Amino acid sequence: MSDRLPKGLGDSWRVPAPPSPTLSELFAASPRDGGWAGFLLAQVGTEKPLLWVQERMAILESGRVHPPGLPTQKLIHVEARDARDALWAMEEGVRCAGLSCVIGEIWGDPKVLDFTATRRLAVAAERSHVPCWLVRLGGTVNLSGARMRWRIASASSLLNDLDPKAPGALAWDAELFRARGSPPGRWNIAHEAGAFHLVAASGDRALGAGRRLSA
Numbered sequence: 635m636s637d638r639l640p641k642g643l644g645d646s647w648r649v650p651a652p653p654s655p656t657l658s659e660l661f662a663a664s665p666r667d668g669g670w671a672g673f674l675l676a677q678v679g680t681e682k683p684l685l686w687v688q689e690r691m692a693i694l695e696s697g698r699v700h701p702p703g704l705p706t707q708k709l710i711h712v713e714a715r716d717a718r719d720a721l722w723a724m725e726e727g728v729r730c731a732g733l734s735c736v737i738g739e740i741w742g743d744p745k746v747l748d749f750t751a752t753r754r755l756a757v758a759a760e761r762s763h764v765p766c767w768l769v770r771l772g773g774t775v776n777l778s779g780a781r782m783r784w785r786i787a788s789a790s791s792l793l794n795d796l797d798p799k800a801p802g803a804l805a806w807d808a809e810l811f812r813a814r815g816s817p818p819g820r821w822n823i824a825h826e827a828g829a830f831h832l833v834a835a836s837g838d839r840a841l842g843a844g845r846r847l848s849a
Contacts, residue, residue, distance in 0.1 A: 646829040649677060650816040652781050655765040657756035659780035662787075663807075665695060665741075665772040669788030672804045674737065674767055676825045680706040682734035685727040687712045689720040691741035696771055706734075717744035721751050728759045728766045736766045743773050753779030775811075783812040792824055792833065802826075805833055 652658070662670045678684060684706055686699050693713065701709050710733075714720035717740050727736040736759075740747060752768065756779045759766040768780060775783070785808075792802035803826035810818050822833040 645831065647821075647823060647832045649823075649830055650782070650810055650813060650819075651677075652813075653815055654760065655763045656760050656781045656814075657752060657766045657768060657779065658782040658784065659752070659768045659770060659778055660784045660786060661770045661773065661775065663785060664787075667786075667788050668696065669804070669806055670769065670786040672825065673784075673786050673806050673808065674769070675705055676830065678705065678737075679734035680708070682732060683708040683710050685710045685712070685724075685730075685733050685736045687714055687720050687723045687727070687736070687738040689714045689717050689740050691716075692739040692769075692771055695741055696739070708734075717741075718746045721746060721755070724766065724768070725755055725758055728755060728764045729762050731762050731764060733764050736764060737769065738767070739769045739771060740773070741771050743776065747773075749777045749779055755779070756781060780812075781814040782810065782816070785809040785811060789822065789833075792826075803831075 660670055660674060662668070684704070686709060688699065688711070690713065699709070699711055701707065701711070712723045714723055720738055720740055724736050724738040727733060755766055755768065787807040789805040789807050791805055794800040794802040803824040805822065805824040807820070808823050809820040810816065812818060823830050824833045825831070
């Protein structure tokens with residue numbers, strides 16, 4: 635890997651985060667947009683095992699986790715029959731301080747995924763200090779106990795300085811539309827050299843255009 639950043643990348647950028655581990659919610663821009671996984675996994679610790687829960691419909695519609703593509707091989711994968719079982723497995727997981735993170739994928743808007751269920755996840759995560767991510771695939775934004783709520787859409791990868799025909803750094807349009815302790819905002823970001831960076835606009839490559847888009 636080159637020791638210089640690709641064109642269009644600015645200085646490293648810190649992803650807004652809660653003051654302590656809790657429940658965060660992530661909405662994919664579309665049910666078939668899997669770019670959210672790169673954004674999420676770039677923030678997951680690798681020292682301890684990762685618990686990844688997928689309900690059956692999430693697997694059928696979006697695919698199964700591929701362990702070789704993860705930043706850690708310490709993976710515990712749970713295939714849940716439905717949203718109720720997935721939420722149960724997630725809540726049991728966040729109570730275990732021996733995990734680095736709990737990720738749960740749920741499809742659509744099941745009735746069991748209400749404010750009470752998300753509030754329980756948030757409280758359990760805060761008590762055990764285990765971060766929890768609830769990934770909503772094909773779901774609508776409704777009442778939730780999640781402390782931070784994101785919309786993530788894949789963006790075109792940056793130019794590769796070494797090979798113009800090859801993809802460059804992963805990039806996203808990231809919107810934080812609800813947060814405790816951080817103002818909401820929307821950013822063009824990419825991940826390269828182990829860090830997030832603001833992305834310059836594709837036209838004039840001026841970094842200022844890649845800073846917060848809205849607040």
